[in-house]
Amino acid sequence: MTTPLAKILIDRITNTGPISIADYMAECLLHPKHGYYTTRDPFGADGDFTTAPEISQMFGELLGLCLAQSWLEQGSPKEFVLAELGPGRGTLMADVLRATQGVSGFHAAAKITLVEASPALIDIQRETLDGYDVNWVQTSGNLPDGPLYLLANEFFDALPIRQFIFAGDAGWRERRVGVEDGALVFGAGDATDVPALTHRVKDCREGDLVEVCAAAGAISEDIAKQIARFGGAALFIDYGDWRSLGDTLQALRGHEFDSVLAHPGEADITAHVDFEALAVAAVSHTPVSKLIPQGELLARLGIAQRAEVLAQGLSGDQLETHMSALKRLTDPTEMGTLFKAIALYPNGHPPPAGFTA
Helix, strand or coil: CCCHHHHHHHHHHHHHCCEEHHHHHHHHHHCCCCCHHHHCCCECCCCCECCHHHHCHHHHHHHHHHHHHHHHHCCCCCCEEEEEECCCCCHHHHHHHHHHCCCCCHHHHEEEEEECCCHHHHHHHHHHCCCCCEEEECCHHHCCCCCEEEEEECCHHHCCCEEEEECHHHCEEEEEEEEECCEEEEEEEEEECCHHHHHHHHHCCCCCEEEECHHHHHHHHHHHHHHHHHCEEEEEEEEEECCCCCCCCEEEECCEEECCCCCCCCCEEECCEEHHHHHHHHCCCCCECCCEEHHHHHHHCCHHHHHHHHHCCCCHHHHHHHHHHHHHHHCCCCCCCCEEEEEECCCCCCCCCCCCC
16 A cells, blocks of 8 residues: 555655655654644554553653652752653643642743644643643744753654664765655665764674664753753653664554555654763763663652552552553563663752662
């Protein structure tokens, strides 16, 4: 089956030549008429994937209290920006706000700001957060000035990446999407020098593939600059590792893996996050915590104790679902080690609760 967007891309490539993986991802996810995020709600049982906030309220509650603790430690600024990048259905922010309603002055000082490009998702977020004064912006560059307390959960994995194959002394060949026999196919351009990858030459062998996400570094740096100037904290949680190596591009459709080129516009496309790149972009402005697995972070923040409290009064299927959610978030065989986190925080202050310097 050829999707409407596939036809558009095939025509474009036929007329103007192969496109980068970044261009392909951007079209698939954000095409104004046929983009995956612009046309649907991709989350939950009826979508194509389920994120941690949709699995259990405990995830957002603990992260919200983590941010509130940093706010208190930094003197409880009377006005601050409480922000989320890529807030999905608004579930995470709703859990953050519920968990922090008992923190004196926190809600009154918070300017809730969601960074969202999808009109379809903004409508859902508005409904989820009904009763709160919420401001929406399209990019992290549009965040209001002021102390910034920010969450980004499964945001960076959806940013468009470029892929480069190491060609030894000849440099790097960029992987591209072309057309062959009327269908989308992968190919690679001629070898060339890529200055941004000079630091990777020593740890790559010929044929190795490295992924680069310029947008992720730029966003991390913008957030770090704001925290350095005004104070705050940022928590980045995503699946990935410290340094990119290998092809991690993947597509999900109907909760199952799909070929990346099979259904453009009708499948979610993501890649593992290179946390080293996020840290390098930020560290000249703010300290960056050590990378920590999601399961270990949630354990340090008290998820076992919170799970015990929530389990009181539950029985049967409800209790089983609750305990299954705890396992899914923290177990090394589930999300516990695949997902990782780092934090940005101001000079002269400790890292947020659960993180280490």
